[in-house]
Amino acid sequence: MTCRVISYGERMSRWAPDAALRLERAALELFTEQGYAGTSVPEIATRAGLTTRTFFRHFPDKREVLFLRERELPAVVASLVAGAPAFLSPLGIVMHGFEAMAAGMFEGWRPDLQARRAIIGSDQGLRERELLKNVLLAGVITEALAGQGVGGREARLVARYGVLVFEIALTDWLDSDSDTFPDVLHSTAYRMGQLVRPARQDE
Amino acid sequence: MTCRVISYGERMSRWAPDAALRLERAALELFTEQGYAGTSVPEIATRAGLTTRTFFRHFPDKREVLFLRERELPAVVASLVAGAPAFLSPLGIVMHGFEAMAAGMFEGWRPDLQARRAIIGSDQGLRERELLKNVLLAGVITEALAGQGVGGREARLVARYGVLVFEIALTDWLDSDSDTFPDVLHSTAYRMGQLVRPARQDE
DNA sequence: GCCGTGATGACACGGAGTGACGTCGTCATC
DNA sequence: GATGACGACGTCACTCCGTGTCATCACGGC
Numbered sequence: 001m002t003c004r005v006i007s008y009g010e011r012m013s014r015w016a017p018d019a020a021l022r023l024e025r026a027a028l029e030l031f032t033e034q035g036y037a038g039t040s041v042p043e044i045a046t047r048a049g050l051t052t053r054t055f056f057r058h059f060p061d062k063r064e065v066l067f068l069r070e071r072e073l074p075a076v077v078a079s080l081v082a083g084a085p086a087f088l089s090p091l092g093i094v095m096h097g098f099e100a101m102a103a104g105m106f107e108g109w110r111p112d113l114q115a116r117r118a119i120i121g122s123d124q125g126l127r128e129r130e131l132l133k134n135v136l137l138a139g140v141i142t143e144a145l146a147g148q149g150v151g152g153r154e155a156r157l158v159a160r161y162g163v164l165v166f167e168i169a170l171t172d173w174l175d176s177d178s179d180t181f182p183d184v185l186h187s188t189a190y191r192m193g194q195l196v197r198p199a200r201q202d203e
Numbered sequence: 204m205t206c207r208v209i210s211y212g213e214r215m216s217r218w219a220p221d222a223a224l225r226l227e228r229a230a231l232e233l234f235t236e237q238g239y240a241g242t243s244v245p246e247i248a249t250r251a252g253l254t255t256r257t258f259f260r261h262f263p264d265k266r267e268v269l270f271l272r273e274r275e276l277p278a279v280v281a282s283l284v285a286g287a288p289a290f291l292s293p294l295g296i297v298m299h300g301f302e303a304m305a306a307g308m309f310e311g312w313r314p315d316l317q318a319r320r321a322i323i324g325s326d327q328g329l330r331e332r333e334l335l336k337n338v339l340l341a342g343v344i345t346e347a348l349a350g351q352g353v354g355g356r357e358a359r360l361v362a363r364y365g366v367l368v369f370e371i372a373l374t375d376w377l378d379s380d381s382d383t384f385p386d387v388l389h390s391t392a393y394r395m396g397q398l399v400r401p402a403r404q405d406e
Numbered sequence: 407g408c409c410g411t412g413a414t415g416a417c418a419c420g421g422a423g424t425g426a427c428g429t430c431g432t433c434a435t436c
Numbered sequence: 437g438a439t440g441a442c443g444a445c446g447t448c449a450c451t452c453c454g455t456g457t458c459a460t461c462a463c464g465g466c
């Protein structure tokens with residue numbers, strides 16, 4: 001059960017590399033095969049060639065294994081917000097940041113994200129965790145906006161609103177097979193704005 | 204351990220009444236005394252004069268004991284939305300519903316709600332559950348709006364937006380000791396609207 | 407060649423949550 | 437009034453999640 005690496009190319013260590021990635025792959029396989037609730041952490045660890053204790057060293061709990069890819073997302077968005085052009089409105093800064101991030105990270109991932117979303121949608125605890133991730137993201141954006149000179153209360157409102165638009169746009173994008181994500185993001189932002197403050201007489 | 208009722212006025216049954224309420228009260232006391240993570244379900248059940256198994260018959264999990272009072276909230280809001288005056292905009296319907304509900308349910312609860320919110324804020328799992336409750340509430344509102352003739356996509360956007368405004372307003376109201384909740388709700392809605400679509404030339 | 411570091415294995419443990427079954431008042435029916 | 441269904445709770449046994457602690461072993465620096 002020690003899982004020594006017999007031969008792995010040039011460099012070999014005592015342990016196979018990328019334990020977290022192996023755990024994530026094993027978890028995704030098992031979750032799609034037999035469901036999230038139907039697979040235990042020991043199963044995941046065993047398939048990855050590791051032990052249960054090691055799983056919890058890489059992930060604070062069972063749900064977190066599904067969010068490995070998004071770990072750096074808050075930092076990315078924060079840096080994009082921090083480097084946004086100064087002439088934009090607060091909301092423009094946030095949406096611009098989402099757009100830039102989505103172009104760089106999401107374009108090739110649609111199938112993976114769809115599979116992952118099916119798993120998350122099947123379990124209440126996973127949806128809860130996803131919602132918390134969104135709120136945490138909003139918190140990071142709030143701080144980044146404050147660093148751009150946006151007032152604290154205004155920054156919080158804009159961040160929460162922007163994350164909400166992003167969340168809905170992501171859902172719609174994954175549901176529709178043809179559109180591109182920036183387009184969905186734009187149209188979602190536009191439609192939401194219309195509903196919040198209907199325009200007087202433009203089309 | 205059977206907790207027979209010795210004497211309870213006219214009608215007496217084998218078990219003391221209001222098991223769920225007793226569990227809620229015991230949980231609130233213990234959580235404020237020694238923290239959420241520091242109290243176990245057996246402790247709560249024992250203080251309420253019940254067993255662990257009975258706790259889980261009344262609440263699907265440990266977190267849920269903090270949301271007993273809000274169980275009927277989705278139904279209340281849904282009925283308010285369903286009975287809203289027809290001349291209102293979709294968002295007007297939702298905000299009107301929140302206002303009516305808040306007037307009837309929240310006014311006397313501020314101290315209780317503040318204590319509860321301190322507990323929820325101290326634990327990640329509780330914040331996650333609270334976020335899920337909000338999204339579930341948005342889902343119910345979406346259906347109620349659809350019953351009022353609002354299109355599905357539009358209803359979803361309005362519901363999520365309205366719940367977001369409500370959530371932020373509730374937080375601000377509990378933070379400030381003087382304001383009344385409808386006022387905070389109004390001002391939050393107004394400020395959020397300003398940020399989403401800045402007006403051209405009004406102040 | 408020695409030692410610090412870092413990742414992992416091995417073991418033990420408490421708490422969350424569930425399934426199955428037993429107990430005993432309450433209520434309706436006869 | 438006796439009987440049986442019903443409902444709320446107790447009791448027991450179990451799995452799984454998550455954590456603390458210590459031992460093990462490769463690697464890199466000296």
